[in-house]
Amino acid sequence: MLKIRTVLTGATVAGLLTAGLALGAPAAEASGPGNCVSGDGATGTGGDSCLFYHQGFVGGYFGSPYSINYQGNSFGGCNNNSCDGDGDAVRNDAASVANFDTACTVTVWVYPLGTGGNIGQSFGPWGSGNLNTSLRNNDASQTWSGPSGC
Amino acid sequence: MLNEAMKRSRVGAASVAGGLLVAGLLLAGCAGGGSAHLAGGPVSTGSPVTTVPVPTGPNQLSALPITHYELTAAQQAVLTNAEAALVHSCMEQLGLDYTLPVAAPSSGTDDLSGDLPDNDPALAATQGYRDRSVAAAQIAYEQRSKAAAPVSPRITTALLGASTPWNSATPDGGCLGQARRTIAGAKAADPDVDFDTPQLVTNIQLNSYFAALADGRVKDVFGAWSACMKARGFDYPSPVAAVDDPRWKALQPATALEIRTATADVSCKYQHNVDGVFHAVQVADENTAIDANLGALQQIRAGLDSALATATRIEGQPAPGPSGGGAG
Numbered sequence: 176m177l178k179i180r181t182v183l184t185g186a187t188v189a190g191l192l193t194a195g196l197a198l199g200a201p202a203a204e205a206s207g208p209g210n211c212v213s214g215d216g217a218t219g220t221g222g223d224s225c226l227f228y229h230q231g232f233v234g235g236y237f238g239s240p241y242s243i244n245y246q247g248n249s250f251g252g253c254n255n256n257s258c259d260g261d262g263d264a265v266r267n268d269a270a271s272v273a274n275f276d277t278a279c280t281v282t283v284w285v286y287p288l289g290t291g292g293n294i295g296q297s298f299g300p301w302g303s304g305n306l307n308t309s310l311r312n313n314d315a316s317q318t319w320s321g322p323s324g325c
Numbered sequence: 326m327l328n329e330a331m332k333r334s335r336v337g338a339a340s341v342a343g344g345l346l347v348a349g350l351l352l353a354g355c356a357g358g359g360s361a362h363l364a365g366g367p368v369s370t371g372s373p374v375t376t377v378p379v380p381t382g383p384n385q386l387s388a389l390p391i392t393h394y395e396l397t398a399a400q401q402a403v404l405t406n407a408e409a410a411l412v413h414s415c416m417e418q419l420g421l422d423y424t425l426p427v428a429a430p431s432s433g434t435d436d437l438s439g440d441l442p443d444n445d446p447a448l449a450a451t452q453g454y455r456d457r458s459v460a461a462a463q464i465a466y467e468q469r470s471k472a473a474a475p476v477s478p479r480i481t482t483a484l485l486g487a488s489t490p491w492n493s494a495t496p497d498g499g500c501l502g503q504a505r506r507t508i509a510g511a512k513a514a515d516p517d518v519d520f521d522t523p524q525l526v527t528n529i530q531l532n533s534y535f536a537a538l539a540d541g542r543v544k545d546v547f548g549a550w551s552a553c554m555k556a557r558g559f560d561y562p563s564p565v566a567a568v569d570d571p572r573w574k575a576l577q578p579a580t581a582l583e584i585r586t587a588t589a590d591v592s593c594k595y596q597h598n599v600d601g602v603f604h605a606v607q608v609a610d611e612n613t614a615i616d617a618n619l620g621a622l623q624q625i626r627a628g629l630d631s632a633l634a635t636a637t638r639i640e641g642q643p644a645p646g647p648s649g650g651g652a653g
Contacts, residue, residue, distance in 0.1 A: 213481065213485070225490075232491060244575070273489070273490040273491055274490050275490060277425065277484065277485070277501065278425060278426040278427075286442055286568060286569060287455070287569070287573075287575055288455070288575045288576075289454075289455030289456045289457065289575035290442050290443075290454060290455060290456075290568055290575075291383075291440075291442055291443060291444070291445060291448060291454075291456055292440040292441050292442035292443065292444060293442060294439065294530075294531065294534050296522070296527050296531065297521070297522055298490075298521060299517075299520040299521040299522075300405075300520070301485070301488070301490050301493045301501060302490055302493070302517060302520060302521040303489075303490035303491040304491075304521065304524055304527075305524070307524075307527050307528050307531040307532065308528070308531075308532065309531040309532050309534065309535040310531055315569075321405075321426070322426035322427055323426075
């Protein structure tokens with residue numbers, strides 16, 4: 176599970192704001208797939224949902240502004256001095272989530288997209304948290320809700 | 326949090342009320358034959374169940390008790406509208422024209438019952454396990470171009486200050502952080518909580534859901550369901566395994582096999598009252614957890630109510646400028 180890549184400076188949150196404002200200090204480019212970019216989904220910019228391998232936004236991360244199944248996607252990069260999870264599958268392996276969208280709510284679901292009676296955990300606009308212990312390592316998909324355009 | 330696709334008008338609740346059984350045992354009945362037998366007893370592992378509903382269709386089960394401690398979609402809209410009003414005023418004072426998008430009023434009603442997947446015969450017969458209309462919207466979203474017009478750096482800085490999603494309501498959280506602190510009130514330990522589902526509430530809801538999946542009484546009806554499916558030519562240990570079959574592709578039309586499987590699944594669920602038993606066990610588990618955390622939950626509810634009252638008062642009112650140093 177543990178693959179060490181070059182740990183980028185300090186808290187290298189890949190959370191680069193669209194505007195160029197780096198979150199958590201030095202604006203280093205993370206090595207993983209998809210930086211966690213902020214934005215306002217309702218106006219077309221689309222902030223990311225950023226999933227992290229560990230609780231507390233630590234380790235490899237994966238960001239996407241879309242409604243997707245996690246199947247086939249992998250964590251990459253390093254955050255908070257940890258590259259744990261780098262290269263591991265996102266599905267059933269995430270522990271915390273930060274919503275970099277300032278207008279849309281993201282929900283992480285147990286079942287794939289389009290499944291009726293799905294159950295999941297929501298993170299409001301510009302919100303974050305650890306995945307519930309039952310949902311941790313049990314994540315299948317994410318969708319967005321909120322204003323038109325989300 | 327339950328699936329948006331399941332948030333629809335709740336009908337038929339009255340018919341369920343008539344189907345409630347008051348018993349210490351669980352119903353694993355044969356609805357089609359009009360008879361029922363009781364199961365449970367020694368395999369029961371969770372909280373005591375006193376009432377088992379017998380739904381005859383989707384969206385008939387009552388709201389789960391934990392939902393009392395979270396905001397409805399309409400209440401969330403009150404908070405976000407007030408937040409947007411405060412943010413707009415704050416940004417205006419900085420010479421910026423920016424309006425935080427807010428959700429349109431919801432036309433439906435939240436479904437808070439925590440149903441198992443695949444309990445709608447009509448959907449199963451036409452789309453199998455995945456709602457293709459939801460998937461179609463998701464395809465459209467996937468195909469849109471991203472970041473055609475990024476928010477300007479000035480606006481981003483004024484809006485968010487130096488915050489991140491995990492410390493947004495701090496004094497240097499820009500206009501958004503200030504708006505959240507105003508709405509949550511000075512006493513709020515974590516103003517962000519009002520704009521999200523509190524972790525304790527999420528924990529109780531999800532843990533009860535998964536505890537119910539592992540409960541002996543639920544496993545009993547899963548076993549009956551599995552045998553029912555087997556008799557129809559489908560081999561799954563539980564409804565959860567069936568719905569998560571990797572052969573079902575939400576972004577492709579449903580295959581005949583998926584439709585046949587989902588149709589048999591729904592039929593077997595109602596035949597053995599799988600949803601009713603699962604719901605009853607979830608309710609019992611949630612009530613136990615609520616009792617154990619009542620003080621904290623009451624604090625959460627009081628905080629939400631206070632934020633709602635504040636949001637109702639301030640919506641549309643002018644707001645002071647940003648107090649933190651991060652904006653501008």
